[in-house]
Amino acid sequence: MRSSIGGQYNTFNFVNYGYRYLGDSEPEASNTFSEGNGYNFSWVFTNTASYKLQLGAHGITALAGIESLELNAGRNINGFGINPFSTDLNFVNLSTVQNPQVNSGKSNETNLYSLFGKIDYNFNEKYYITGVVRRDGSSQFGANTRYGIFPAVSAAWRVTSEKFMQDVSWINDLKVRVGYGEMGNSNNVDPNNQYSLFGSDRAFSFYPIDGQNSGVNEGFASTRIGNPDAKWETSVTQNIGFDLAMFNNRLEINAEFWDKETQDLLFQIPLPGVTGNRATAPFVNIGSMINRGIDIELVTRGKIAGDFEYEIFLANTFLKNEINALTPGVDFVPGPAYRGVEPIRNAVGQSLSSFFGYKVIGYFESAADVAESPTQEGAGVGRFKYEDVDGDGAITPDDRTFIGSPVPDYTGGYTFNLSYKNLTLGTYFYMVLGNQAFNFSKWFTDFFGSFEGSGKGVRAKDSWTPELGNSAKAPIWESASNLSTNGASNSWYVENSSYLRLQQLSLSYDFEKANISKFGLSRLRLGVAANNLFTITGYEGLDPQVASDVDSAFGIDVGNYPVTRGFTVMLGASF
Numbered sequence: 001m002r003s004s005i006g007g008q009y010n011t012f013n014f015v016n017y018g019y020r021y022l023g024d025s026e027p028e029a030s031n032t033f034s035e036g037n038g039y040n041f042s043w044v045f046t047n048t049a050s051y052k053l054q055l056g057a058h059g060i061t062a063l064a065g066i067e068s069l070e071l072n073a074g075r076n077i078n079g080f081g082i083n084p085f086s087t088d089l090n091f092v093n094l095s096t097v098q099n100p101q102v103n104s105g106k107s108n109e110t111n112l113y114s115l116f117g118k119i120d121y122n123f124n125e126k127y128y129i130t131g132v133v134r135r136d137g138s139s140q141f142g143a144n145t146r147y148g149i150f151p152a153v154s155a156a157w158r159v160t161s162e163k164f165m166q167d168v169s170w171i172n173d174l175k176v177r178v179g180y181g182e183m184g185n186s187n188n189v190d191p192n193n194q195y196s197l198f199g200s201d202r203a204f205s206f207y208p209i210d211g212q213n214s215g216v217n218e219g220f221a222s223t224r225i226g227n228p229d230a231k232w233e234t235s236v237t238q239n240i241g242f243d244l245a246m247f248n249n250r251l252e253i254n255a256e257f258w259d260k261e262t263q264d265l266l267f268q269i270p271l272p273g274v275t276g277n278r279a280t281a282p283f284v285n286i287g288s289m290i291n292r293g294i295d296i297e298l299v300t301r302g303k304i305a306g307d308f309e310y311e312i313f314l315a316n317t318f319l320k321n322e323i324n325a326l327t328p329g330v331d332f333v334p335g336p337a338y339r340g341v342e343p344i345r346n347a348v349g350q351s352l353s354s355f356f357g358y359k360v361i362g363y364f365e366s367a368a369d370v371a372e373s374p375t376q377e378g379a380g381v382g383r384f385k386y387e388d389v390d391g392d393g394a395i396t397p398d399d400r401t402f403i404g405s406p407v408p409d410y411t412g413g414y415t416f417n418l419s420y421k422n423l424t425l426g427t428y429f430y431m432v433l434g435n436q437a438f439n440f441s442k443w444f445t446d447f448f449g450s451f452e453g454s455g456k457g458v459r460a461k462d463s464w465t466p467e468l469g470n471s472a473k474a475p476i477w478e479s480a481s482n483l484s485t486n487g488a489s490n491s492w493y494v495e496n497s498s499y500l501r502l503q504q505l506s507l508s509y510d511f512e513k514a515n516i517s518k519f520g521l522s523r524l525r526l527g528v529a530a531n532n533l534f535t536i537t538g539y540e541g542l543d544p545q546v547a548s549d550v551d552s553a554f555g556i557d558v559g560n561y562p563v564t565r566g567f568t569v570m571l572g573a574s575f
Contacts (some may be wrong), residue, residue: 001050009073013037014044014174015072030088031095036078044069047491061228064117064168079101089465090388108191111139130154138186144192148571150234151179173245184232189283197228201278210276225271227282241295252299260291261324267333267346279308286333287326289352293319314417321351321407335553338452343438343489345402345552353554355438358386358395363468364484378484382464382476384492386484393484404490406493406546406555409434422512429503437497437539438489438548441559458542469519497544497555499537501563505530523574531566 018032042472046063081097094100116134130153137147139571139575156177159165165174198220241256263284271281296319326333326348335344335353345356362385364370370379374388376395410433417426424493443450446459464472481487508527516524537544542562 001047003045003047005043005045006205009040009041009045011037011039017084017087017089017092019152029393030082030098031084031465032080032082032540033084033092033094034078034080035094036076038074038076038078040074042069042071042073047463059120059122059125061120062118065115067112067114067116067245069112070106071112073112075104076107077104086517093359103111110182111141112192124161126158128154128156128158132181134184136184136232138232140177140186140189140191140193141230141232142515144230145229148184148232148234150182150184151328152183152257154179154181168441171244171246172249173243175243176240177242178240180238183237185235185262185266189230190280192224192226194226194228194282195224196222197224199223202206207476210477221409223555224280224281224340225282227257227284230266230283231264231285233262233266233285234406234488235260238557247298247376248303250300252271252297254297254299256295258293258295265289265323269333284327285331287323287348289321289323291319293317305419307547309419311415311417313413315413317411317482319407319409319411321405323348323350335556336439338556338558340487341442341443341489343440343493343556345351347402349407353406354402355489355555357400357403358492359389359399359403360384360393360492360573361387363464363472363475365466365469373455376484378480378482380476380480382472382478383484384490386474386490400441402490403491404436404438406437406497408432408498411520422510424508424510426504426506426508427502428502429500430503431498431500433498436494436555437470437498437541437544438493438556439539439541440493440496441541441557442474442493443486444559447481448477449479450486452479495539496535497539497541499535499539500535501535501545503531505533506570520571520575522536523572525570525572527570527572529568529570532563533565535563 013036014457015035016033018030020283035276044067046065046067048063050061050063052062053060072110079094079100079102081094081100083098084092085096086092094102114134114136116132118130118132120130122128125260132152134150136150139146156175156179156544159174159176160168165171183490200220205221206217236401237258237260237481239256239258241254241258244253245251246253265287266283267286268281269286271279296314298314298316298318299312301309303309323346331348332345334342335346336342343355343357344353346352346354347356364373364379364381364383366381369385370381373379373385373480374393374395376386379385386399387397388395389401390396392398398422410431412431414429414431415427416429419425442459446461446463459473460477462468462472463474466475505529506529511524511526513522516522535544541557541560542556543560545563546557546560
């Protein structure tokens with residue numbers, strides 16, 4: 001039996017001075033100052049009991065356990081004000097600013113409780129079966145749907161243990177394996193999702209209760225629409241694969257085909273207009289999604305000559321992602337809007353977070369071109385010309401279509417290590433292929449109509465002119481803002497974001513034990529490393545690796561901070 005308890009306590013404080021930005025026509029109203037502090041606490045308590053039994057060729061190991069944890073319990077307080085009397089943070093505080101405002105809050109902690117059991121069986125180290133079952137509960141769900149049961153089973157056959165393989169000397173190990181498992185997910189659900197909440201704010205609800213029209217009293221309005229019936233999102237995974245080692249383990253091949261269907265997808269869907277514009281929409285179980293792929297790992301190692309040794313590790317993943325069902329009556333789930341532009345639509349038959357909008361087929365070349373083309377709001381010389389998808393002679397919202405996906409077809413990681421005696425040179429490359437990014441940063445830099453005072457991107461220098469025509473990199477430089485300029489999601493923003501990146505290059509040296517033992521050391525390693533030295537890509541944004549903390553709305557680049565290049569000196573010692 002074993003019991004363990006662990007926790008983490010974090011405390012923080014901050015002071016921030018924000019200067020008024022004068023770079024464009026959308027400046028901050030004032031210099032700003034803010035400060036605050038808070039804490040949060042998490043803990044986990046685990047109890048397990050295990051039993052091992054060997055009966056001849058039969059080996060059995062059983063494990064049962066209970067685990068409970070609490071995440072992110074804490075409080076915070078912060079204040080904000082404008083126009084501090086000084087820029088020196090040694091003198092500025094909330095009593096020296098205009099219009100000070102103070103807020104406090106309590107973290108939405110999550111409580112989890114799990115019961116689990118596992119049993120492993122093997123016969124003569126040849127046949128293996130493992131069974132697991134979990135009962136997980138989360139405070140993020142209502143009382144009726146709080147718990148979920150998630151079983152899993154896997155089996156393996158070590159083929160090289162069979163008699164017919166004993167004479168096959170060039171194969172060192174061969175194992176075939178299959179599996180089925182269910183796993184629950186609640187990560188993206190707010191603990192308040194199950195509750196309908198209300199708040200007071202004169203901006204949303206007020207009443208002249210005294211009837212004298214001498215003032216108003218704060219009322220209460222809905223701030224969150226609750227969904228007590230939301231339940232665990234469940235991923236059902238099936239896989240089959242093999243592990244093969246050959247030529248005295250100089251070559252290893254691990255391959256697996258897997259199919260993962262995520263059921264009861266938790267999406268946050270838009271609320272009808274009658275609910276107002278303040279309430280937060282709930283997460284609801286609305287559909288299912290399939291991820292299907294092949295993982296192939298290749299490992300080879302050996303000597304080149306003398307003391308020169310090498311090791312190569314290639315990890316390859318081929319992926320197909322598709323939403324295969326939504327609740328009847330729900331055609332799609334939109335993503336967030338950016339400056340009034342909605343570039344994401346989650347729909348059946350498409351990948352998660354697919355880009356949706358008008359397909360740009362060029363620019364209007366002349367007044368005659370505008371007149372002869374399907375009618376289009378804001379059409380004008382040098383502006384975007386959209387494809388009439390439905391062929392009705394007019395560009396309408398029905399002509400929007402799917403124009404790209406941020407989900408890659410392939411990802412790969414490659415490690416190449418070369419050593420000579422105690423000196424080791426290591427490299428790690430990472431590759432992503434077959435994905436696109438929605439480069440919305442161009443909205444801020446490539447349209448005079450977005451911010452008339454902004455410094456613009458290099459594409460603006462090659463914006464439309466009669467001489468450039470359809471070879472122009474951006475539409476005509478003008479102050480107009482409409483559907484045919486910067487007012488709609490379209491394929492001009494969608495770019496290939498495939499890339500190859502050298503994520504790490506390192507050089508290290510291990511000192512001979514005989515030379516360091518007199519200092520009480522059993523091992524001493526000295527090395528240097530460089531991270532993210534270069535990236536090969538055709539993407540025009542700051543970084544092709546565009547991510548998001550929301551799975552249903554990723555791949556949108558709004559000027560994400562680029563990956564940083566770093567250098568490290570490493571020293572490792574063992575006593």
